[in-house]
Amino acid sequence: MRLTTKKLYTALSIAILLLAGSALWLMNSVLEESRRVDNTPRDTLIGLASQTNYELHQLIYGLVEFQRPDSEISKQQLLNRFDVLWSREITNSSGAMGRVFERLEGASETLSILRQTLRDTEEDIILLEKGDTSKARKLADRYQELVPRLQKISTSATYYATDLTAQLYEQFATVNYWTMILISLMLLTSLLVAIIIWNERRALKNLARHLEDRVEERTTDLKRANRLLKQEVQERKALEEKLIQAQKMEVIGQLTGGIAHDFNNLLAIIQGNAELLLDYVDDRDKKLVKPILRSSQRGSELTSRLLAFSRKQALRPEATDITDHVNSMTELLDRSLGETINIKLQTDANLWPALVDPGQLENALLNLAVNARHAMPNGGTLVIEAHNETLTNDPLIKSGQMSAGDYICLMVSDNGVGMSGEVKAHAFEPFFTTKEVGKGSGLGLSMVYGFVQQSGGAVDIESTLGKGTTVKMYFPRSELAPVTNPSEEDLNPSYLGNGETVLILEDDLGVLELADNLLHALNYKTISLQNPTEVLNVAQSGEKIDAILSDVILPGGQTGPEFFEKYSDMFQDIPIIFMSGYPAEVTVNDTNGQIWDTDRPLLNKPFRTSELAQQLHLALKRIY
Amino acid sequence: MKYKWSFAISLVYLAVTLINFGTANALEAPREQVILSITGKISQFNTNNTKVELDLPLLQQFNKKTIVTSTPWTDGNIRFEGVLIRDLLDTLQATGSQLKAFAINDYSVTIPIDDLRRYDVIIAFMRDGKLMSIRDKGPLWIIYPWNQNPELKTEVHHSRSIWQLNRLIVE
Structure with missing residues (x-):
């Protein structure tokens, strides 16, 4: 494309140069031709010939007239006419004009005859007297001979002029022809040049517009990118704040949860023992025990709230x-x-x-x-x-x-x-x-x-x-339809056992004793164990077990649910109640996530007697 | 020396002319053979209060002007001496726009006054220092300064260069 354009331009340049040269040449030749024609005496030549002719006739007429007695022509006038004719002969044979004249057919010969005649008759005319008729006639006859010759030269001059004019017209016709061609070519070239310029301009304009568009587009893009970046920075900042907040809460939660867990175990012992104490002491001492119970209950409430914050409360x-x-x-x-x-x-x-x-x-x-x-x-x-x-x-x-x-x-x-x-x-x-x-x-x-x-x-x-x-x-969002709340059975402290055997597994001796005491108070027999191995021994001994109350966290690193799942053969059909002061424990290795399996009864430590009684009652009745 | 004498004579003629300008009949009457007669729109006369007739001495009273030029009818450059036509017309207080010039043989041409104003056109009476006979296109010949003004080398101006001149009519 580019090469073709270059070639086209070169061709056009050459064409323009050629055209200009041709035009110059044409103009020059026209000028030269017209100058040549102009310098050639055409009309003057005819004038010269006819004037000589005229002067000849004037002299002849003068000679004839001079003889008449009443002639108006003086001798001087006659001589003047003679001299004038002589001057014509000189004129016709000298100068540029004379040279052209002599080229006319027969002109040179005629002129020499005229010259000879003038010389021959000069003396006669000067000496001519009025009345010398015969001499005058002789002279007139002599000059009369020249008339046809001069007439012929006049005709030649006319031909010559006509010929020259015809030549000029022919030249003009040629010039005209070439001018036509040249003008057409020039118009064509101009048109091409105009088209090219127009095209170039359009291309340039397009390029400029395209560039402007690109710049604008780019600017818009950059602006948008900038805006997005700002937005992202802001979002990131907000995110970071949220992250820091979340991490902070996480740390606080862990701390709180840890404290609350340990504290809960202590409270469980205090509360459990206080409740037991309430049955053994007399009324006077009950006044001392009740504040302990109330305080431990309030403490329990506080820890449960702390556990709630640290995401370790038991949720259902x-x-x-x-x-x-x-x-x-x-x-x-x-x-x-x-x-x-x-x-x-x-x-x-x-x-x-x-x-x-x-x-x-x-x-x-x-x-x-x-x-x-x-x-x-x-x-x-x-x-x-x-x-x-x-x-x-x-x-x-x-x-x-x-x-x-x-x-x-x-x-x-x-x-x-x-x-x-x-x-x-x-x-x-x-x-x-x-x-x-x-x-x-x-x-x-x-x-x-x-x-x-x-x-x-x-x-x-x-x-x-x-x-x-x-x-x-x-x-x-829950995938299940909402359940309508079943009317919960009231917690009834009168749910007493019928001497069923309950195996208790709890590594904390205080909690173990508490549970043991509570169960006895609720009319259950108990097998209190601190170690899972002992549980297996008891199970293998064939001793009858009606229910199991187990801590979630067992010594040795495994959880209660895991342990009983592992030996589910040995504990088939035996309801198990887990107790925990730290419900997050149950989630360890639990694929269900943080959600406690609602089918399994869970006692939150510290638990009250009524809660334990109800749970056991329901478990033995297989309500869960 | 000779030049000086002619200059002195010219001065005498000029003085005479100036004195004559003061009177009603400013120009002298011709004493020798009349070689040029002028009629038409002029205000000065020397013959019958109708025309001006000039012999050679009268003509020579005017400032002489020399033109060296070639012509189509002669060979080589020729030194023509004569008087500027515009000087002549000014002296005669002519008012026309053209000049009709006649030759001895009654041949005539018309010359625009404009030509005379623009160019130093003269009525020559001498050719290469000699008076001109009729045979040599004399005694008077209107000469344009062709060599000095090449644009005058055209048929039109050539045709206005009338020889054997003997009459002028201002129109």
Whole structure:
């Protein structure tokens, strides 16, 4: 393409040069020709010939006239005519004009005859006298002879001029012909040049426009990239904050959980022994034991809340219709929050069932409502909203707090005082409170946090100072339809045993003794063991065992469920109740994740006599 | 020396002419053979208050102008001496736009006054220092300065170069 264009340009340049040369040549030849023709006396030549002719006639006429007596012609005039004719002869034979004249056919000869005649007659004419008729006639006759010759020359001059004019016209015709061709070629070339220039210009324009477009496109791209980058930086920052927050909470949770676990075991012993003591001491001493019981019970409540925060409470998640629970909570909330708080419920009609412990869900709602009430001292609106959300790319997912999937989002919003960034950063930490000392435990939001996290969801706070706070809880969607709550049987402390044998496996001697004492009090026989090997020995001895009460964590690193699963042949048909002060224990090596198998009875340490009685009663009756 | 004398004579003639300009009949009457007669739109006369008749001495009273040029009718360069026609016309206070010139044989041409204003066109009476006979296209010949103005070398201007001149009519 490029080569062809180059060749075309070269060809055009050559063509233009050739055309210009031709035009120059043409113009030059036209000029030269016209100059040649102009320099050639054509009309003057005819004039010369005819004038000579005329002067000859004048002389002849003068000679004839001079003889007449009444002639008006003087001798001088006659001589003048003679001289004039003579001057013609000189004119016709000298100068450029004379040379041209002499070339005419017969001109040279005629001129020499004329010259001779003039010389021959000069004397006669000068001496001619008036009345000398014969002499005058003789002279006139002599000159008369010249007339046809001069006439012939005049004709020749005319031919010559005509011929020259014809030549000129012929030349002009040729020139005209070539001019036509040249002009056509020039027009064609101009057209080509114009087309090329137009094309080049268009190409250039296109290029410029294309470039502009590209630049604009690029700028837009860069701007977009910049915006995305900024957005990403912001997101990353937010994510990092969330991550740090999550890690912090994790650490605090572990710490809290560890303390709470050990503390719980201590409480279990205190509470159990205090309960036993209550049966043995007299009324006076009961006054001393009861505060111990109350305190240990409060301690137990505290540790359970701490465990809740550290995601180690025993949850019984089930497919739950959140709308139902929110509705049933409304009345309670209405009453407890007071008249200044307006409650608004907004739940989606097609809300998915959530996999969550309904009791804890209500507890969490209550906690959040109380916090909201606290944030709105002058009254306001509490909005409880629930809707479905499918999360794929949320910061909560990116920060690893939950995995992508379907969630039910439960939001509790107030239009109260809101939180500062500082407060927001610590809001979930246990014992962090904005309430006056002694007014709040600082465990409300912590429990909510632990509970939601343990349920496989996540919790998030959005808050603006002066505008209000929104707490969002995400619960995983349940594939099952929500179950309608079966009416739970009341915990009845009168569930006594009928002397059935209960094998107790617990490495902590205090807890073992407690359980042993409680079971005896409930009219059960017991085999108290601290070691799984002893359990196997007992089982092999063939001793009758009606039920087993086992710790979740066993010495030697294995869990209770694992142990009994392993030797399930030996313990067929024997109901097993696990007890734990640290329910996360049960999740070790459990493929079901953090969720405790609801089919298995679990006693949370420290447990009360009534709970143990009920659990055993139900287990022996095979209600589970 | 000779030149000086002619110059002196010219001065005397000029003085006489200047004195004559003061009177009604400014030009002298011719004393010798008349070689040129002028009629038409002129205001100065020397004959019958109708025309100007000039003999050679009268003509020679005017400033002499020399033109060396070739002509189509002669060989080589020729030194023509004569008077500028525009000087002549100015002296006669002519007003026309063209000049009709006649030869002894009644041949005539028309010369635009414009030619005379633009170019130094003369009525020559001498050719190479000699007076001209009729045979040599004399006694008067209108000469254009062809060599000095090549653009004048055209048939039109050649045809206006009338020889054997003896009459002028200002129109």
